[in-house]
Amino acid sequence: MxxxxxxxxxxxxxxxxxxxxxxxxxxxxxxxxxxxxxxxxxxxxxxxxxLGTGDSPTDEYNIAQAEAAALSLKRARENPVTNESLIELSKNPEIIKEGRKIFENPQLCAQCHNASGNGNIGPNLTDEHWVYGNSPMDIYETILKGRATDPEKGYVGGMQAWEAKGPEFVQTVTAYVLSIMHTNVSGKAPEANAKKLPKSF
Ligand code: HEC
Incomplete structure (x- = not known):
């Protein structure tokens, strides 16, 4: 060729x-x-x-996200409770949802602070005036141990302790109170012995 x-x-x-x-x-x-x-x-x-037997990249991403969220929640719960751990909880939508349920329960917080938190027998928790301080740990202590009458210090008292409900309950509802802090829902006027404080975090 x-x-x-x-x-x-x-x-x-x-x-x-x-x-x-x-x-x-x-x-x-x-x-x-x-x-x-x-x-x-x-x-x-x-x-x-x-068959759907494998996780797609989206599934893997969602699983990784859920694991990271669960880990950060576990850490926030396990550590000794601090301002930072409570702030972390207050940024978690699931915790806020749970905390709101506790708070708005008419047998629990809402009974004295109203479902919106704007005060009834107890003070308005959405205003800028605080009797016992408004750092996350102040709020946590108030809810954990309660606040008793103390005429010497001018404390009215009447806030019961919730320690018996367990640490998770107290942390969760504290996170919720942090989430409504300084949202200024009009309601009960500030207590006579409350101080006006800037938002603490
Ligand atoms: C039986 C009524 C009652 C119930 C129920 C109640 N509180 Fe209170 N709470 C009060 C009173 C009264 C005070 C004010 C105490 C004082 O001034 O000495 C108060 C104070 C507080 C304060 C401090 C406010 C400040 O100005 O420093 C916080 C925070 C608070 N309550 C959160 C809660 C949460 C969260 C719940 C539910 C787990 C709850 N309370 C349930 C009556 C109640």
Whole structure:
């Protein structure tokens, strides 16, 4: 076979600006990567999309997020309770939801502070005036231990201790009180012995 014959057999019919194109077979190694990719894609599709037996990147992301959230919650609960751990809890929407349920229960906080927290027998917890301080730990102590009458210090008292409900209960409802702090729902006027304080965190 002459060189011209080979050319006539392998060169494709078209030319562009005088440039011709051979029609060579693709190398086997290239074809195999292609075939294997095809086979892999079928397995991939069945595993992730048809059977759903694998976690998609979105699922993996969501699982990682949930694990991180659970870990941060666990840490916030386990540590000795601090201003920071309570602030961390107050940023967790699930905790706030739980805390709101506790607070708004007519048998619990709402009985004396109203469901909105704007005060009834107990003070308005949404205003800027505080008898016992408004740092997260002040609020936590108030709820944990209660506040008794103390005529010497001018304390009216009447806030019961909630320690018996357990630390999680107190932390959760403290986080909720932090979330409504200084939202200024109009209601009960500030107590005579309360101080106006800036938001503490
Ligand atoms: C039986 C009524 C009653 C119930 C129930 C009650 N409180 Fe109180 N609370 C009071 C009174 C009264 C005071 C004010 C005490 C004082 O001035 O000495 C108070 C004070 C407080 C304070 C401190 C306010 C400040 O100005 O320093 C916080 C915080 C508080 N309550 C949160 C709660 C939470 C949270 C609950 C539910 C777990 C709750 N209270 C349930 C009556 C109640």
């Amino acid at each position: 002459s060189v011209e014959d080979v050319r006539a057999a392998d060169v494709r019919a078209h030319t562009f600006d005088g440039i011709e194109e051979f029609d060579n077979r693709l190398p086997n190694w290239w074809l195999w990567t292609f075939y294997l990719a095809c086979i892999f894609s079928v397995g991939y599709w069945v595993h992730y999309h048809t």
